[in-house]
Amino acid sequence: MTNSPTNSRPLHLQTVESLFAELIGGSGVLVGENESEFRLNNLDSRSLLNWYRLNQTKWAGNVMAADVEAMVSAMTTSPPQLPIPAVNAQQARRRLAIVKIVAHRFAGVHAYGTADEPPPDLVFKPRAPITLFEGWNGAGKTSLLNTIIWCLTGQVLRPQRQPEAGQLEFSGSFSRSSENGDEEVTLHALTPVTPLPDPATYVPPINQPVPVDSWVEITFRDQDGNELPVRRTQMRTSKGKISEVTSGIDALNVDPISLRIGTIMPAMLQFLRIGATSDLGLAAARLTGLSEVSSLAKHAAKARERLSSELQKKREQEIDEDDRQFVEAKSDLQKQIDAYPAMKPLDDLPGPSNDRALEMKLSSLETHFNTLKANALTAAQSILGINFDPNEREARTNLEASIGPALGQLKSMQQLPSVRRSRELSALSEADWKLVDDLSAQIWNEGAVLGELSATPDLGKRRQLYARVASWLHDYGDHDSSSCAICSRPLSGILDPVTNRPVSDHILEMNEADQQLLSLTQKAWVD
Numbered sequence: 136m137t138n139s140p141t142n143s144r145p146l147h148l149q150t151v152e153s154l155f156a157e158l159i160g161g162s163g164v165l166v167g168e169n170e171s172e173f174r175l176n177n178l179d180s181r182s183l184l185n186w187y188r189l190n191q192t193k194w195a196g197n198v199m200a201a202d203v204e205a206m207v208s209a210m211t212t213s214p215p216q217l218p219i220p221a222v223n224a225q226q227a228r229r230r231l232a233i234v235k236i237v238a239h240r241f242a243g244v245h246a247y248g249t250a251d252e253p254p255p256d257l258v259f260k261p262r263a264p265i266t267l268f269e270g271w272n273g274a275g276k277t278s279l280l281n282t283i284i285w286c287l288t289g290q291v292l293r294p295q296r297q298p299e300a301g302q303l304e305f306s307g308s309f310s311r312s313s314e315n316g317d318e319e320v321t322l323h324a325l326t327p328v329t330p331l332p333d334p335a336t337y338v339p340p341i342n343q344p345v346p347v348d349s350w351v352e353i354t355f356r357d358q359d360g361n362e363l364p365v366r367r368t369q370m371r372t373s374k375g376k377i378s379e380v381t382s383g384i385d386a387l388n389v390d391p392i393s394l395r396i397g398t399i400m401p402a403m404l405q406f407l408r409i410g411a412t413s414d415l416g417l418a419a420a421r422l423t424g425l426s427e428v429s430s431l432a433k434h435a436a437k438a439r440e441r442l443s444s445e446l447q448k449k450r451e452q453e454i455d456e457d458d459r460q461f462v463e464a465k466s467d468l469q470k471q472i473d474a475y476p477a478m479k480p481l482d483d484l485p486g487p488s489n490d491r492a493l494e495m496k497l498s499s500l501e502t503h504f505n506t507l508k509a510n511a512l513t514a515a516q517s518i519l520g521i522n523f524d525p526n527e528r529e530a531r532t533n534l535e536a537s538i539g540p541a542l543g544q545l546k547s548m549q550q551l552p553s554v555r556r557s558r559e560l561s562a563l564s565e566a567d568w569k570l571v572d573d574l575s576a577q578i579w580n581e582g583a584v585l586g587e588l589s590a591t592p593d594l595g596k597r598r599q600l601y602a603r604v605a606s607w608l609h610d611y612g613d614h615d616s617s618s619c620a621i622c623s624r625p626l627s628g629i630l631d632p633v634t635n636r637p638v639s640d641h642i643l644e645m646n647e648a649d650q651q652l653l654s655l656t657q658k659a660w661v662d
Contacts, residue, residue, distance in 0.1 A: 143172050150395070151428065155188045156217035181214035187431050194430040198437040203446055206438060218385075229389060230358040235260050236282060237352045240330060243278025247332035250339075250346045257282070281328070284398040286351040286367045289379060291327050292402045301328045302369060302377040307345065309338050326377060328369055347371040355387065363387055458487040478507055597633050 143163040146154075157164055159181050163174035175181045186209035187194065193202055238244050238257040245254045259279075268276040281291045290298045306322040311334070313319045325331070325345035332338065332345060339345050350368040357363060365383040372378050384394075465484050472479045480503045485496045512525035515534060524530050548554050563571075617639060618625050629638045 145170060153219065154428070155184065156219045159185050159188065159214050160216050160219060161214075162219065178214060179210040182210045182212055183435075185209065185214050187435070194434050196434070198434060198441050200441075200446070203438055203442055207442070231355045231363070231387060231389070232264075233261055233283070233353055234356045234362065235352075235354040238282045239348070239350045241278070241282055241349055241351060242328050242330045243275050244282060245330050247330035247337060247345075249332075249337040253348065282351045283353060285328055286353050286365060287384070287394045288398055289367065289381075290399055293327070298399050298402050299327065302326055302379055304344075304377060307331055309334055311338050326369065344371065344375065347377065461487040478504070480504075597631060 143165050144153075144157070145165040149157070149164060154164065156162075158175050161174065161176075161181065163172040165171070166173050175184065183206055186206055190202075190205075236257070236259040238259075240247065240253045241257070244257050248254045268279055270276050277292050277294070284298075285291050285301045289301055291301050292298050304324045304326055307325050308320050309323060309332075310318055310320050321339075321341055323339040323343065323345050326347060326349075328349045329345060329347050347370055350366060352364055352366040355363045355365065363383060363386050365387065366381065368380045370378055370380075465486065469484055472484075480500055482496070482499075484500070485493055487493075509525070512531055512534070516523050516525060519534075523534070549558070617627065619629075627637075627639065630636065631638050
């Protein structure tokens with residue numbers, strides 16, 4: 136509450152509509168004897184008040200769980216800017232007089248006629264400052280007043296009850312002859328400002344409402360002689376809903392409550408009892424329409440109580456479940472990151488929190504992984520070929536859909552012996568690979584030697600023979616190598632018939648490695 140600014144209006148000059156427009160729009164209202172300013176500075180409060188504006192039928196009802204949910208959702212939207220009646224300095228000397236009233240197809244003033252042929256419009260021009268309507272009960276005095284009251288306020292006076300909205304529909308009964316000649320009664324919707332059709336001239340079609348076509352135009356003349364027409368039209372939309380359109384009311388430049396003081400309030404006095412001071416305040420509130428706000432306050436208090444009890448408990452349970460799912464998703468993602476470190480983001484994965492910064496962190500993570508995905512799709516082109524376009528949505532979708540089956544096939548291939556052997560080979564150390572290289576070189580050299588022997592079969596056979604003899608002499612070292620291993624005769628001077636070289640020289644040339652290798656045939660070496 137603050138001191139009153141010059142552009143705020145007192146509460147007693149407000150209606151429910153203007154009060155909503157002021158508070159929802161962020162303006163202030165003057166309250167109390169000192170006329171301190173009250174305003175809703177919180178956007179959530181203004182959005183919630185707008186929900187109440189749009190749901191006036193719920194003010195006097197019970198607080199339902201669905202309503203509380205809707206109220207919470209409403210606070211996530213921005214409050215609208217509603218039109219506020221203008222007020223200026225000239226309003227204090229404002230003087231308005233009715234110079235003309237034109238009514239079209241208005242209940243109590245006109246007969247209905249037919250849907251296509253309305254009765255002639257009523258045109259009334261006052262000739263004196265004061266006009267007195269006189270007549271018997273049922274002559275139409277109240278209906279004449281209703282043309283003015285409805286045009287200015289949208290409400291009409293009702294016998295023996297409080298005024299009501301002119302667009303509040305009710306069902307009218309119509310008698311008609313059926314196909315078998317019997318009389319049947321049908322119900323058709325119409326409004327308090329629509330004349331009740333005479334069945335002798337017009338009966339609405341079955342299952343159809345009474346066509347609505349009513350309007351009243353009042354022409355005022357202000358203190359400066361300016362004529363100000365005000366018009367209210369009631370019609371039925373293409374969907375069958377009642378709609379009222381007004382024009383010219385803002386040009387009157389008067390407080391909304393001023394339109395009620397001489398119209399609706401007198402009809403409500405008979406329903407008020409004034410005794411104590413509080414009764415007088417209640418009576419004033421009912422006359423201005425602000426008594427409805429007390430129902431709003433009670434509903435809001437109950438909604439707050441429900442929100443802070445069972446709904447809060449329910450929300451806490453939902454938050455716990457969301458946190459559990461968040462932690463589970465975080466754990467799954469962390470496992471993927473541990474398995475593929477290249478996809479690790481700069482910052483650690485965040486945990487569940489009510490901090491607004493969490494949204495920024497999650498947005499940053501989404502950007503990070505989307506970038507990785509885009510880069511991976513681009514890199515996939517080098518594998519899949521130029522026919523794969525990472526910019527085409529269908530190509531990306533097909534690739535992503537194929538990743539799962541491909542991973543399944545790779546997992547199955549891991550059970551193949553060749554794949555297992557390859558996996559085992561990948562686990563060899565540098566020392567193991569050196570042994571493999573040395574063995575490969577040895578095999579290569581031995582193969583080259585044996586290949587040379589097979590290229591010269593005669594010499595190869597002789598060398599294999601001498602290799603075996605040398606191997607035998609090596610195993611049995613007590614034999615004299617200068618004599619024959621078979622007959623023990625001296626080898627001196629004995630020549631090999633193929634090489635024409637001394638046999639003893641061939642035996643001496645065979646070292647231990649050559650003995651083992653050359654003594655083998657190719658088949659024995661391969662085996």
